[in-house]
Amino acid sequence: MSEKYQVSSSPHVRAKDSTSRVMLYVLIALLPASLFGIYNFGYKALVLILVTIASCMASEWIFDKIVHKKNSLTDLSAVVTGLLLALNLPVNLPWWEAVIGGVFAIVIVKMLFSTDNVIMFSSLSF
Numbered sequence: 001m002s003e004k005y006q007v008s009s010s011p012h013v014r015a016k017d018s019t020s021r022v023m024l025y026v027l028i029a030l031l032p033a034s035l036f037g038i039y040n041f042g043y044k045a046l047v048l049i050l051v052t053i054a055s056c057m058a059s060e061w062i063f064d065k066i067v068h069k070k071n072s073l074t075d076l077s078a079v080v081t082g083l084l085l086a087l088n089l090p091v092n093l094p095w096w097e098a099v100i101g102g103v104f105a106i107v108i109v110k111m112l113f114s115t116d117n118v119i120m121f122s123s124l125s126f
Contacts, residue, residue, distance in 0.1 A: 019077065048091060053083060053102075
């Protein structure tokens with residue numbers, strides 16, 4: 001019983017996956033749920049998914065241009081946020097309300113409340 005365990009701060013498991021690779025894994029994991037939603041609810045679900053993803057990506061691109069920040073669209077986090085938002089909204093929601101939700105999730109929650117790549121709130125918690 002003289003084994004000593006080394007205690008260190010997290011993360012305890014380190015991987016060489018980049019943010020874009022992890023977000024791609026999340027998109028692949030959400031693909032069956034998205035396809036089943038489109039199958040159940042029809043073209044309106046597809047339109048909602050496309051609108052929320054597009055509004056999230058456009059919001060992030062416009063915000064990056066306004067504040068002269070490096071373009072962060074390649075990490076796919078805006079796509080994941082848009083898809084998660086679409087999967088949590090009712091299918092009969094007007095498209096403009098989905099756009100407002102996407103803009104709020106990216107500009108207010110992700111861009112204004114995140115510091116040094118640490119996001120304080122989940123975009124979908126609001």
